Ligand SMILES: [K+]
């Protein structure tokens with residue numbers, strides 16, 4: 066019998082090895098399985114508050130929204146879903162977040178498999194992977210980082226939530242757990258109706274900081290933690306960390322400035338608010354759109370230009386290998402660096418005295434172009450399907466693609482076609498850019514012949 | 525005295541040589557001078573029908589619209605401008621068109637100055653330049669092609685216009701001249717109020733064909749004429765010709781399909797029209813938006829999705845070194861080819877068994893990214909300034925940038941801020957992409973040190 070078991074073993078290991086060696090396919094498989102499971106569970110009567118079977122499109126949309134850590138809600142999380150349903154959403158978010166961080170990291174490793182050993186080592190170290198077993202190393206790093214930040218957030222949130230819940234320990238515990246998971250994973254589901262608990266610093270600040278950490282991507286977090294431990298000066302941080310941090314801070318600063326200049330005196334939004342509240346709103350608006358959609362009640366009230374502005378920022382999104390979506394801030398920065406190099410008449414794309422690989426620039430350009438065409442097409446389709454304006458269609462498309470979690474009302478229960486379109490966009494937003502990156506950089510045989518060059522006139 | 529004249533000569537030739545050796549600067553100088561001159565002339569009371577001084581913003585906007593061959597009109601060309609004013613517009617269009625074709629060609633030559641001699645020869649031959657004196661050769665080729673097509677258009681239009689004008693030869697001659705110049709140069713000014721003359725095949729078809737030739741760019745026309753004379757099979761046409769033709773035909777086909785599917789039953793647009801009229805409308809809509817804006821009366825009546833669709837096509841625009849605007853169809857095709865190469869895991873960007881230079885792909889990517897950011901920012905600014913919807917703002921911005929010549933009403937006499945924004949966009953649309961191309965490919969010293977590579981995670 067033992068002999069038979071040993072005989073069976075090699076093929077099993079081969080299958081697993083095969084899957085892990087194709088992180089692109091594995092990612093797709095993982096997310097489709099997660100979404101299918103969550104949809105089925107949310108369909109069960111036990112998941113709904115009223116113990117009825119939920120509309121399949123709504124269940125599917127919610128499952129996609131949770132597993133992709135997007136957070137767009139078509140039904141109120143508190144009033145529609147039971148505790149069981151909420152737990153399903155929470156687990157879908159947790160496994161969606163862990164999945165994307167793990168797979169994105171494995172893909173980043175695979176992508177760099179074909180470059181020089183020294184650089185590959187750099188990526189692996191950045192991702193917290195030990196040389197012995199990269200997959201295990203990455204999984205460990207992801208799990209430890211995630212749990213650490215979630216526990217800290219939980220502890221930071223508990224006092225505030227206990228106060229808000231008038232000493233109801235059980236409810237405060239559940240809400241702290243919920244918020245801790247949801248915020249680091251950047252999914253904007255809220256366990257209480259209006260999501261207004263976030264509107265006090267005691268709850269809002271830990272959520273904000275945790276969500277911000279979540280958008281950086283954990284290679285950056287690991288790098289920063291290591292740098293803090295070893296007192297490494299910023300100059301010696303990895304290029305990826307530098308670019309992600311600078312890109313993120315620029316986006317937050319520009320967002321803050323925008324809300325200060327354009328929406329500060331919006332009488333619907335800030336009508337009877339003091340400076341503190343305004344600042345909290347503006348800060349939330351600056352950090353959250355690219356990430357999680359807590360307290361989405363104010364979003365439909367912003368002006369049209371702000372909707373367009375937020376759409377662009379959601380499209381750009383958060384850091385690579387993070388739970389945030391979009392084309393990723395590193396992708397956008399690399400494209401800008403390509404332009405800068407071009408305008409300076411340089412062939413090499415350089416930054417901070419380092420050169421960026423040609424493959425990387427090609428990948429960034431391809432991701433941006435493909436995703437632009439996708440977002441444009443989906444917006445057009447949404448306009449045709451639901452008859453909404455371009456700014457609303459663009460906002461909801463970018464929110465779905467960038468996993469922002471806000472909606473201005475295009476995602477509506479009464480419009481299943483729009484819901485399915487947005488669900489598709491969320492799935493693509495979740496696994497699209499990283500699978501594009503993998504597809505582009507997958508192993509391929511060297512080209513035998515190079516075709517002759519012929520000039521072409523552009524511009 | 526003669527001696528003194530000879531002494532003065534060399535510095536004068538040096539200045540001219542200096543200017544011609546910087547086609548980027550020369551282009552900017554030429555267009556600013558042309559616009560200034562046209563503005564001053566249009567300001568004169570003699571230019572207006574009512575012999576009054578025109579509002580400076582309107583005169584400036586019209587001058588920019590004419591010199592950039594865009595064609596957006598804020599005042600009715602027939603009722604506001606006198607014959608003198610119309611002649612000024614016509615000359616501004618003619619010199620604007622000649623200017624852009626000449627300078628774009630010179631820039632194309634300059635851009636290829638730094639690549640292999642054999643390839644440079646190819647570009648020069650394509651541009652009709654003789655080796656002896658390239659500038660002269662290019663100017664000759666541009667002039668001959670332009671005059672040839674304009675004369676043909678003039679002759680083709682005359683009978684139809686004579687019929688429309690009930691035998692008034694003088695008026696028919698003036699209109700034929702006007703339409704011949706305007707259509708090849710892709711500026712949509714019309715010498716009669718509603719522009720309805722175009723709505724018969726006898727006038728509409730020559731205008732359509734001439735405008736279509738204008739959008740191809742004259743290297744393509746030269747190449748096709750030479751191919752026709754020498755019976756060269758399509759396989760041996762230049763890469764630039766192939767890409768431009770394929771790109772253009774795809775865009776026209778998709779446009780036709782869009783109007784067939786989305787606007788065919790638009791009751792405002794085609795309410796009591798027979799198949800012929802519908803087809804003419806659809807064909808005009810498919811060819812013109814990227815080019816000239818004849819008969820713009822139907823444009824504000826299209827649905828919102830169509831506005832967005834047309835915006836995208838105007839943004840892409842026509843062929844390089846043509847009178848059409850946009851980022852140019854070759855630029856867009858090159859970016860798509862970069863994506864295709866990336867998805868196939870290839871390093872070389874190839875098409876039709878030819879390799880596209882790395883510099884060219886970098887240029888295309890930079891032009892697209894820069895122009896996207898520009899169009900996005902101008903649309904936002906227009907929304908803020910005039911309070912219009914995103915689809916309208918985007919349409920007029922893309923129309924100005926892509927020199928489409930249509931407007932849905934954002935360009936309004938009563939809104940000088942919007943007019944100035946759009947005028948700026950037209951100027952950038954006219955000289956932006958080609959000066960970007962030049963700036964990127966200008967002579968620069970070789971890089972002495974290459975920085976070390978460091979990986980970065982995108983997507
Ligand atoms: K989110």
Ligand SMILES: [K+]
Pocket residue numbers: 593594595710711712814815816817927928929
């Ligand atoms: K035009």
